[in-house]
Amino acid sequence: MNSYPSSQEVLSGLGEKVTHSLARSVKLAADDLRTYRSWNPTxxxxxxxxxxxxxxxxxxxxHLTVLLDGHPGVTLSxxxxxxxxxxxxxYRLRVKRHREDGQVSSYATQTALEFFAQGVKDTFPGMEEVRLVAGYEWEADSREIGEAVLSLRDGQDNVVWLVPLPDVGQAGGTIQPVRPTAPEPSLPSINVPMPGKREATEDGSK
Known part of the structure; x- marks a missing residue:
């Protein structure tokens, strides 16, 4: 791949439902880790x-499968x-832990090497598949899940860009479609003649 899509182009292409679901899944997994630690810290x-x-x-x-299962245009494998x-x-994504320098760990299998290398498959112009790594930054000292991130790389160690995913807070992060509402029909106007006056005829005479 001679050129790479920008992070904004990719986020727009993925859509809010996908990006928010990725971020929300990280937050829910972080909650799970806190629960696990409080239950049995040892x-x-x-x-x-x-x-x-x-x-x-x-x-x-x-969490990701719950949030994205059945969403049009999304396939979970x-x-x-x-x-x-x-x-x-x-777009094809895998979910992985990111270190502070943006690096991820993976066994150097043939399928992994092909996934990380952009543009290795011949295809029609405009139909290129962009492979991405979503996930979270790992805070090694505290062993805590940091913010949700998305990265594009060309080769496992060559990080082209890494960006945080939009923060969805604690509200849920799923996007409810807003259906367009038709304008309310206006009531017909009726001319009521005033008492003592005659309506004008079609030719304007009284």
């Missing part, structure tokens, strides 16, 4: 980084261990 403290990352990934994916979200014909 287990969380003793968990390996890989084990805890897998646990968080499962929670994030569970769970071919464990590879899970993907496909939006239309242009």
């Amino acid at each position: 287990w969380v403290a003793e968990a390996s980084e890989r084990g805890l990352a897998n646990w968080i990934h499962d929670r994030l994916w569970a 769970d071919g464990e261990p590879t899970r993907e979200v496909v939006v239309g014909v242009s």
